[in-house]
Amino acid sequence: MSLFSNLFHTNKASPKNNLSSTMSFLFGSTTAGQNVTERTAMQNTAVYACVRVLAEGLAGLPLHVYQYGEDGNKKRAIDHPLYFLLHDAPNPEMTSFIFRETLMNHLLLWGNAYAQIIRDGQGNIKALYPLMPDRMDVNRAANGELYYTYTRNYDDYQAKNKSQQVILLSNEVLHIAGLGFDGLIGYSPIAMAKNAIGLSMAAEQYGSTFFKNDATPGGVLEHPNIVKDPERLRKSWQAQFSGANNHSVAVLEEGMTFHQLSIPPDQAQFLDTRKFQLDEIARIFRVPPHLIGDLERSTFSNIEQQSLEFVKYTLNPWCVRWEQAINQQLLGAGNYFVKFNVDGLMRGDYESRMNGYAIGRQNGWLSANDIRELEDLNKIPADQGGDDYLVNGNMLPLKQAGNFYKNTQPNESEDDN
The missing domain is CATH 3.30.1120 (Arylsulfatase, C-terminal domain)
Structure with missing residues (x-):
């Protein structure tokens, strides 16, 4: 029996984790009477705005492949085959931005993102293509190996044609999983919060019907x-x-x-209900309300801090999830790794940046070229001191303070002469 046949020679006792069967009970009509799915939820303006902010935010970050050198320092591995795929174009049809935006959209709506890995005869990765998460089933074979069953071009998932199914091995799929219960598949945030989203959709529908009737009782x-x-x-x-x-x-x-x-008071409050549901949906995706157009509680003094918190507590965990999945499934063990660059988003206003650079420069852990690179400026040549690290002249170790005092005093023998 071949390795392939041995992998899929399952029995009734073999472990299985089927995404469609696990998630089917979560969808359907909500207590507000709305049918909430990933696609209908995107018709809600708050859901669409949150998904767009996160998908575009992650897709717009620079993604580089790095290599650890013998001295422990890292440098960009621009010659690595994956560098171009991840940084520029994962396949001939997509840019890196569109590819990552699409997968992030899948993660936020379905809780999972899949991409097919295309390899050449030597096993080198040549391209990455997104796969629709609602057509994918994740299963475990009798020998414990994961495999993926993908259904191509179907209308009714329950009445799918078996001949249209493609089985992919674990090394043929890049799988980025969101928050889940078993660490294998992520659960859809839309399914988990369907009642909150359904209430927002019901309030929007009520408002549309109300104004369709000229808002006149x-x-x-x-x-x-x-x-x-x-x-x-x-x-x-x-x-x-x-x-x-x-x-x-x-x-x-x-x-x-x-x-x-007159309009009953409870019905006249639907605008307040819609505003509350805006915060509720923003809470689901952990997006500051001002990023989706709600500036009611935003001020000039706190909006910058909220933006920085968005990078640290919302965007950064997604970046780590992406980085570790790519490192594990595409790069494997070794001295290569990928990392998103969020430094540009973490920069504050001009005055704050300059003060921070001054502290780093005066304490010797930033050179002029380090600062210029952070500001996207050309480097100063090394022979002109661009790579020199400086410290304040009056800052010395305590054990050398006495020696410095002696060296600055005039020689007594010279005074006698």
């Missing part, structure tokens, strides 16, 4: 006498004063009066 026609045919009177009133005629002037006869009904 109904009313009551009061007649001094008994109306023999109230249904005919109601239809006659609607025909004359509803729809395109809703602003026509009404002429009431036979002593009738019209009383307009």
